[in-house]
Amino acid sequence: MTLELTPRDEEEKRLRQTLEQVSRQLKKEMLLLGDRRDDVVGIRQEFWDDVRMNFSDSNEVGETWRSIMQQAELLAERERSHKVASEAVERLTKQFDSPYFARIDFTEKGEQTDVIYIGRASLVGEDGLTFWVYDWRAPISSLFYDHEPGPASFAIPDGELSGDLMLKRQFVIRGGQMKHMFDTSETVGDEILQAVLSEGSDTAMKSIVATIQKEQNRIIRDEKHRMLVVQGSAGSGKTSAALQRIAYLLYRYRDTLKPNQIILFSPNPVFKGYVSRVLPDLGEANMRQMTFRELIEARLGHRFEVEDLFSQTEVLAAEEGTTEGAAREQAVRYKGSEHYFATIENYLKRLEREGIRFRPLRYRNMMIVSSEQMLEQFYEVRASDDFGERAARLRRWLLDQLKQWVDTQMNEAWLEEAAEVADQEVIQRAFVDVRRGGGFHDEAFDDEEHMNTKIRRQVAEDAIAPLVRAVRTYRFIDVVAVYQELFQSRSLFTACAPDGKLPCGWDWMALRAEVTLERKKIDHEDATPLMYMMEALEGFRLVEGDIQQVFVDEAQDYSPFQATYLRRRYPRARMTVLGDFNQAIYLQSQDSGGFDGWIRLMAPEHTAVWRLTTSYRSTLQIVQYTKGILAPEDAEGVTPFARMGEEPYVEACSNEATLGQRIAEAITKLETRGYGTIGVITKTAQESGIATELLKQQLSEEVSLTHVTGVSAQLPKGVSVLPSYLAKGIEFDAVLVWDASADRYGEEKDRKLLYTVCTRALHVLHVYYTGLPSPWLPMKS
Template identity: 75%
Template sequence: MSYNFPSPREEEEKRLLVVLEQVGKRMRKEMALLGERRGDVVGIRQEFWDDVRMNFSDSSEVAETWTSIVQQAEVLAERERSHRMASEAVEKLTKQFDTPYFARIDFAEEGGEAERIYIGRASLVGEDGETFYVYDWRAPVSSLFYDHEPGPAMYRVPDGRIEGELELKRQFVIRAGQMKHMFDTSETVGDEILQAVLSEGSDTAMKSIVATIQKEQNGIIRDERHKLLVVQGAAGSGKTSAALQRIAYLLYRFRETLTPEQIILFSPNPVFKGYISRVLPDLGEANMRQMTFRELIEARLGRRFEVEDLFSQTEALDASDGAPEGEAREQAVKYKGSEHFFLTTENYLKRLKQEGVRFRTLRFRDKTIAAEEDISQQFYAVQASDGFATRAAYVKRWLLERLKAWVDSQMGEAWLEEAAELVDQEDIQRAYVDVRRSGGFHDEVFDDEEQMSLRLKRKVAEEAIAPIVKAVRSYRFIDAVATYRMLFESRPLFAYCAPDGKLPKGWEWMNLRLEESLSRKRIDHEDATPLMYLSEALEGFRRVEGSIQHVFVDEAQDYSPFQAAFLRRRYPRARMTVLGDFNQAIYVQSQDSGGFGGWTRLMDAGVSSVLRLTTSYRSTEEIVAYTKRILLPEDAANIAPFHRSGEKPTLAVCEDGGELGERMAADIAQLLGRGYGTIGVIAKTARDSGDAAALLKEILAEDIPLTLVTGGAAELPKGVSVLPSYLAKGIEFDAVLVWDASSRRYGQEKDRKLLYTVCTRALHVLHVYSIGEASPWLPGSGGPR
């Protein structure tokens, strides 16, 4: 008698149905609760005032009325919170019904039997509260899947480590509740799964990679030991994805003590912010705080000055390339981002503890309320050992008292008498109420009218100086700009503060440039971070966000050493995770900093770790091989492609822009016809991309979607995106078409890494076009390697 035993595939499909049934039960329950809570919320809102007892006849009734309102509001808030939680649960269960899990491991602890463990984006527990159908990918036991192949294995728990035998590793591709693929693997994550995922088309938003996390990425995600984690990764090696999964892991691991508001991620540009915004919600977590370094500068300096951003600086340097003015500016940009200038600024701050801080005189109608000399005297009357924070806070209190005394001194002034006569009826009524509350307007009191007049005049005087009071509360009595300017006005002072006692090359030009730009209320980008640092230091870093526990910096190779040190000072208690690729250091401010610009020197070696990701998963083998040849051999040595084949990149040399536009338009139409959903046309600068977009729109059919992406864009559109090189950082496209990679546009050594960065945005297809002679850095151009 023969038996037909079910195959492993059949067993897994049967088990999948059991899990989907559990998800369905949970979903029905949550949907019923959601409907009930929605009804509660609507009903309470409609009947809110009907259920509140309104009575204002005396003070006790007013208090009772207020209590009734508060109680009803609390009931509404609780129901709204329950409704929101039920809605989030339904959303999570919907995702689980689509893909409940992606892996299975069989693990036997030492001395025990093997347990089947299924791993997914979120856990799924049975109604008994004990049966685990799916484990969250962030659970300690799930690390076995990422870190080990079958055989002896271990995983860490808060109390230590658990050792045993990993008997099976199995991976699944499940879509819409249907099992598409199943693989047993002896590798960390099977190549079949990776190839299936990487061969999919790009999207306008980054996807979660929990099913394809590699061992080296898992080490980054789960690192809890180091205060500084520096990740050097090749283009397409999954740096940003690993960072986002790390944030999700930290929120899961420390969910009792860590919230998304205590994590901040610095992104390279607004486009990238939108691109990654979907990853954490996709994992069931709220997004962390996200900002660009530009936004930090703008919030601090943008109210009073026109502050140049990094992209405008890059455009300006490109426009003046080769001219004496351009060379001098480039020299200034490099120096003001250097560690030498940071140390100079640090020494200047030490000097300012003794003397030299500049202040703004407080005036009203050309009359001095507090002179700069008086403010300085009060500031330096506080002991230097107390620090800038104590001094600034003391002067603020002193000035507020001075302003209060000034109001008293104005009660008999003619301007105030005139202004008081022009107040409206509402202000008069308020003054009347104030006097009555204080016991006025009785027969035996004769100065009620005078009291009312005084209150009106005081109100007018206080409103007149309200902007000054606001400025004092915001510490604007400290003139950080004038204090910064002084450092460049005095050669002896600068040399005294410089760590080596020397002036930088081009110091005179920097001095004149700073004077000229500040006179026009403009701040060059290279001056923004030093000025922001000086300003915050003089105020005692009063706006420092001490609640921030983790700082993530993406594209860290583009930050100057000065900016890196500033962020460390601004978030002194935070752990830092910085990610980048020194082969993509495209900005002048960081080109002489060795790629990471001093990040590794921010903390002691004992609490720091430098990790490297060398495998490029984004692009095909052909594209990786092509882009490696753009770099110097020593820079490309450690870059390895993942085994995914595709078509070879192409280089088209055109006679003029017209031919380039025609050939590119034909290729775009063909690529769209082949099903590629995201196509990036990448030019060097904003001007170049504007010209390219205008020409392509004339040639392409009207039904082909084409969008010119600018620095202010927050989302990446579907279809064809035309954008400058610096906005493409961190983003990927199904196909990349490089606009005019000629020797005229990319012919200098400093353009090599920029061209590499542009070309490595491609997942499947790379076409390069040149007007005339191609860049010497391109393979096949005939130029030097």
Template identity: 75%
Template sequence: MVNEPNSPRDEEEKRLLVVLEQVGRRMRKELSLLGDRREDVVGIRQEFWDDVRMNFSDSTEVGETWSSIVQQAELLAERERSHRVASEAVERLTKQFDSPYFARIDFAEKDSGTEVIYIGRASLVGEDGETFFVYDWRAPVSSLFYDHEPGPATYRVPDGRMEGELKLKRQFVIRGGQMKHMFDTSETVGDEILQAVLSEGSDTSMKSIVATIQKEQNWIIRNEKHKLLVVQGAAGSGKTSAALQRIAYLLYRFRETLGPDQIILFSPNPVFKGYISRVLPDLGEANMKQMTFRELIEARLGRRFEVEDLFSQTEALVAAEGTAEGEARERSVRYKGSEHFFITVENYLKRLEQEGVRFRPLRFRSMTLVSAEEMSQQFYGIRAADGFGTRAAGVRRWLLERIKLWVDSQMDEQWLEEAAELVDGEEIQRAYVDVRRRGGFHDEAFDDEDQMSARLRRRVAEQAVAPLVKAVRSFRFLDAVSTYRELFESRSLFSSCSPDGVQPVGWEWMLQRAELTMGRKVIDHEDATPLMYVLEALEGFRRVEGDIQHVFVDEAQDYSPFQAAYLRRRYPRARLTVLGDFNQAIYIQSQESGGFGGWTRLMAPEATSVLRLTTSYRSTEPIVRYTKLILPAADAADITPFQRDGEAPRLFPCKDGGQLGERIAEDIIGLLGRGYGTIGVITKTAYETGNASALLKEQLPDDVPVTLVTGGSAELPKGVSVLPAYLAKGIEFDAVLVWDASLAKYGKEKDRKLLYTVCTRALHVLHIYHTGEASPWLPSEK
């Protein structure tokens, strides 16, 4: 169809050419600057030492030489910084040339004329420094696009609110500098644009959603009022995307005082870490710190203990299902993730202020330098009001002094004489240098040999006790494991700390399990966080990271009250943004704590905001309606599908595992032929993934990549991924093929949310395979 002269489309295309010319002009300038800076950097590196005046004849010349080196190094660093800035500018402009903006709003401020505003991923300012061709999506005025339809509208600025009328809202799809689509809309974000974006195929990394942010997501992104923001969202409602855009917004809004190293995001697994790693760089921001809670545990306990992770715990529980041991372990996991146990441990810590902290004696070979009883007396000799941290630090200073005094007492002991005679030449040289520094080895000195011998013995003694000194400095004299175990070893102690005086069912089994595992320096996952909490409390939470200003926690419904409380104590000055879905609480550790565990009680109600996202955008409407039926009706009531059509989910019965593998392989070939780039074959457990991937590799052609995704995987590959359910959290695939959703695999009530989580990973296609009888939670095909 030919555009009419001066039609809105024609005018917008003309305007796009003007903007692209601006981008191109800036690009040429930055490329020229980049080339110059590259030549400068290469030249300075090549000529670095030629331009440095080297002279070591005396102290003055050494100082001048050092100044010359520093000067050249600073020049090189400045040129490298300039090169990096120019390189980042070229990368940003390249993206702008592809798609400089995605929206236009016409806003008439009260008592003022109408201003035409174009919104994109990054701002574009003219060479005069005043003309805005494009506004950054995070600018205050840009919130009008996300929050309002045409009509009266306001937006917040640092010193108040601006009022006026939104006269026009227009959206664009621009790719490769070409205008593909243009829509005028009366909605906050038009359905046409949203459907176009959602209909695209998935990728191996999450995409930015700045062009399709919904009003409720924008509220999350720009919220600056609350210290604790809790987002309960349906599967596919954009929780994680909104959180990442929130990080980008915060870095933009507080650019002078907030850096990416002051923000940390806790991801559910390493695969997810890689999946979201491109969002912030695509928006021109450096990535925040990112880690899993497992990595935090490993950093704190991993050097001293073998610590079970959450995935291994899950596999162990599945393997022991139906046995007395399995049921006892499951009770233990549920209880140790409960609010009741958290309060019990908190009460126990209050008791420990008066008595009960266990200590490790300080031993050297067969000698006890300081007994545990002496340490306890010293610890409790410091007033309780000073807190655990001050007490522990006081004992540490006292122990270091005791070690020093002990070393002094050993100077004439036989073991030290013998050890000093065996030292090598290098150690003798060090002793010689020490004596020389103290004024020895000159004509008036008569006791040089004695000094040398004494210094050698002291060095040997200090080296011998160096491991003890290191252990003391690291607070290893505190026996957190024995202190924690004591809570289970004394029935009366546990009852007195329990908030209702009641011991949990299976308390005796928990005691036996603690003796069995901790005695071998093995820590069950359900014990890791409570143990770490006790350990950090005794040390006064000395490893708190006060420089972190924002903590984001994804899949927060899977955290126990201990994990929530521990993070709050570790990052005491940080604002918290936690995101999750009650219906995806798949781990037993958090199923007794109401979905979000202890999150909502971490801060005062007036500092806390809880928001629900109910619209599911990820999957097609038929998939959302199908997966809602997996859940109890009350839990699914608020989930609303976005109106995007697609094929209905399908259920495929198979006679055995062999046929299941054959039919899934045939399905994969068909789906790849239809253009689906990412296909997830999702099993219940990691054990099943090995069998599934082996069967599929036998059935599929060699040119079809099949990747077994494990807990150690850092990236999600293109093609076919075979992975267990718990690694699929937060990730999406063009097509999901559920491996054996049978009664035997997903027959219990606790499997219901797991099956829901698996099925909601699908964007466009959901095919469910099973052997024998299907899971009772699966809706029947109609």
């Protein structure tokens, strides 16, 4: 009598069969990889031995060239094969650990039931026909994320395919062993989600393909809209969904979309490192990733000293409560506004008729082209020509003028003197030029004169080379002077303002612009407007039209001005922006009115707005506590996932030394309990430096303590001490808040900052303060 197999036994058997498939394919790919590696090494070592070298005449040179190219093509082909085999080995190795995470049984109307296993990557049998595992991005896999058992359908290229979802089963497989198996009637079962969320944090973000929720799946697979705006509460999986969306798009459009055509704007360098592992874990190359600061530096950093957002935040914190600080806050809020953007746009329209400033081209005390001549050239063309056409035309004219000027200087005394002391490199170049022209042979009688002429011309061209470079990069337009003019004339500003009014604090802004810009220093609030004006006056020549997808994380931190700038810089791209206005911690965006600035960038029919309200990151107790920090109307949009944990701990400390001692004691206990990532989060960078020194004095040398700064690229294991703004988007097993006092977080604008800090915790939240607690902290009665 044979015993009937249980569902668990059947799944164990099927898992063993799948692992056998993986093992056989892995052995093949390993052998192929070894062969390809040997081929590549051999061809590289013997490259020149196999090339026939002969330069005796033009025919032999051509044959030599063909021989080199043949070897190069052979090497390139072997290197490509080696790369393919290497990627296959990496994929199969991961599949041997966990080949799939779900099974669905789907019956199309009138057809047999298909049993579908879903994993991070597809696995096709050695016959090339049998699908052992389907990629989670395949159209049929969406049934797992979007439906519970019963009537179901999924999108196909020709429309929609309907049927019945008969079974939905989830697995946790680690090291080729089945740890858990659940049948579920939910989109993704709570048991699996609880198990995954209860795991410890890591120094890099993980893939969430096994736990994607229905609302996240809509975002990941949206192909209809050009603008996706995702408002999600802290820990709702916004960033994870965005990264899975990138992986999905690379899979869906693999023939037309490459990783370097996708760009992700990250909030800081630490976050860049934190998310860098997700796409490689899914078998895809990383997209381009940068911060908005890096964009500013690339455009302005070589000419100006540009303040970054973090430095601005530190300055504002240091000047809080002063007259100067209040005036600067007003300027920061205004210069990120849509009112200011409209003012700049109106100013640019006026500049089409008059007012552009140009830098004259001079060499020593000699005027080559004056500003007046440039003005005449620029404005003599028809008004219908845009800035780009005019600037390009003026650029060509200036380059021609520089060439003509060199011609006029050939017999001048200064050039004769400079040519006499020309360095050896200039002389050598002149000799080569004359020799190529047929000089230095028996019939030549004027070679020396040719040499002298060549040397003089070379010296003259080298002398004005900086001017040529400046003209080629459009630096003949004095953008700073044009920008300053807006703050040097009240009548000009009011004429350009959409409401005909000066903003509050205009006089202070005008004085500040004069002082900073004259010193070649750019305040952060001036950087984007100045960059936008520079781009506009040059005709947006540096727009990146090859970028097809732009992702902006922590989008609530971007001002409306910055949002519009990004749209202009990537004119052909679809955009996905993600954020949480409960975490809007920077002044430049706090008056922006939510995501309206982003939503208005594209037509309504091309725009979708999604909300993610469930917070999965933290325990129910932490989510309930942090909701109490927010204003009631803001807290309404936050729903905790029912994962239980310990209550947040709040403690008063008599002074800073006691604060350091108590946090050091907590770190020791938390490490004993096995928490791998612990974040000590201060308000400012200055505080994080002080906290680091105090904790080093208290903790043993065995404790791994790292002071995370704005230049850090990776989040370390152990204890990280960092300022609030570098913690954005990152999570820790335990968070210890350094001095959540009324002195540090007492203003209304600090409420969301404190909320952001506390919501970094997965399992444990401790809040410490000196003096009086922040009025935003929920206190037990």
